[in-house]
Amino acid sequence: ALRDAKLDGWLFYDFRHSDPLAYRILKLDEKMFASRRWFYYVPASGEPVKIVQSIEQFKLDTLPGKKLVFRGWKELHERLREVLGTAAKGSKRRIAMQYSPMNDIPYISRVDAGTIELVRSFGVEPVTSAELVQKFEAVFSPAQHQMHVEASDKMHRIIQEAFAEIGRRIRANEPTSEWDIAQFMLRRYSEEGMEQEPMIVAVNANSANPHYMPTKEKNSPIKRGDFVLIDAATKLNTPDAVATDQTWTSYVGESVPEEYTRIFNIVREARDSAVDFVRKNVRSGKPIRGAEVDDVSRGVITRAGFGEQFTHRTGHSIGEETHGNGVNIDDFETRDSRRIIPGVCFSIEPGIYLEGKFGVRSEINVYVSDKE
Secondary structure: OOOOOOOOEEEEEEOOOOOHHHHHHOOOOOOOOOOOOEEEEEEOOOOOEEEEEHHHOOOOOOOOOEEEEEOOHHHHHHHHHHHHHHHHOOOOOEEEEOOOHHHOOOOOOOOOHHHHHHHHOOOOEEEEOHHHHHHHHOOOOHHHHHHHHHHHHHHHHHHHHHHHHHHHHHHOOOOOEHHHHHHHHHHHHHHOOEOOOOOEEEEHHHHHOOOOOOOOOOOOEOOOOOEEEEEEEEEEOOOOOOEEEEEEEEEOOOOOOHHHHHHHHHHHHHHHHHHHHHHHHHHHOOOOEHHHHHHHHHHHHHHOOOHHHOOOOOEOEOOOOOOOOOOOEOOOOOOOOOEOOOOOEEEEOOEEEEOOOEEEEOEEEEEOOOOO
């Protein structure tokens, strides 16, 4: 991977768990006590090197490579010079770190500016590890893909059951609320072997707040004639399982008002246009980036006159967490220039939010197969 990217190496750095990506990629114990700085250098060729502080010199013993121990800051600089100075003798002098120029991708930006300055002082140029992180952290295994499909199928069924339960209660004149329906879904999660995750059940004006969540103390009743949005994410309660994340909307009544239908149709077109753009380019072998997909989806909503009411990115990476560490579909909140590669999964979830009235979001998950 390093040679393909024309990099001399990959330098991992952590201070008091400042870089959770390092722990995940190197498969270190994420709960390990670590109070001192450490570095781990993986060269494009040759033996890796561990640089560890003397009182915590065993922290990286699960990793291969030579160990260099330092006591004080001067010795740390000497060890780094010894390792990175050798790398700088090459012609490329480019070393990946969890760093994002101009903080374009803050999810990757884990190394502080001072450490970047220190590394540069040894004659090497830190470059972003964003694409490397994606390859190691965001690509599903075949088993994970199957778990995602299973979780998605279960989630779809549970959301439809929730809408049906709203209808049953309304027809029976049984009072119900956002909180009640959220609890109904959580019970179904348990029955289906899925993890308990908070969810959005939002009626009317609440749905215009993209991250509204009902609580036991603060929620709204659901009544006939209401607009209802459900946004739910979870995963199978299984090791290495990956998440699914879906958003659906409904109307409690027999005939959907024209305004709801009109806004939904715009959002649906924005969603489907993004998916079509990804499918077309992946099948043709043309590289595309997350920001480009966001531009396509956002363009549909902007041309319809609701650009100011689309207040978030089009989608996010999905991994073992709902918000994963791969490419996001984003040229709005951030500028995600990472490529969409085989094996990654992400959401497509454009929305239009009319403050004080209602909000429509339609969210699906896209998995990029290497067979496309």
